[in-house]
Amino acid sequence: GESVGLHLPTLSVQEGDNSIINCAYSNSASDYFIWYKQESGKGPQFIIDIRSNMDKRQGQRVTVLLNKTVKHLSLQIAATQPGDSAVYFCAENLSGTYKYIFGTGTRLKVLA
């Protein structure tokens, strides 16, 4: 399949380590945020979401942190596995709209 994100920032982590992927969002009026994972040749896959009335949300092996003061999101992946290798995007939703704005993405490489 085609390659997604040829010139994206890359994070390389050892298998079993924790990964932290960061995202700066653009609009202080955004009130809903999603992290997506995109593997080569596929569409983005939902990982976890968070609303602006929260600052932390946990899923299975993933945690999203939201800092509205500095408009920053992070995605933490515990015990990173080879199957986690992909491009990760954050997306923000502007309050009152159904429009999502995606960040530029980060490529995660898991080293065996």
Added chain:
Amino acid sequence: ETGVTQSPTHLIKTRGQQVTLRCSSQSGHNTVSWYQQALGQGPQFIFQYYREEENGRGNFPPRFSGLQFPNYSSELNVNALELDDSALYLCASSFSGRTVDEQFFGPGTRLTVL
């Protein structure tokens, strides 16, 4: 539950031509959004259709148009193709009720304009 499907998977066109891309939404979803993803970038919102009407539009010219059908499937039409239209076109479906809900993406259509 059937996921989001898109057709065709790949398409090659020449400048000036017109193209139609298709999307079938996930079962139970009434909203379809279209995105353009250039290589190395995040998806860019084109527009959204809710109950057969355009419900929001991004910064794309009028030659990008769409339709949604009673069964909630959707088409994206692009007229007068330009080289910069080469991209992965993604469709996402969701159920839009009182609040924004997560979108489920299809695998995309890779459009190449020569």
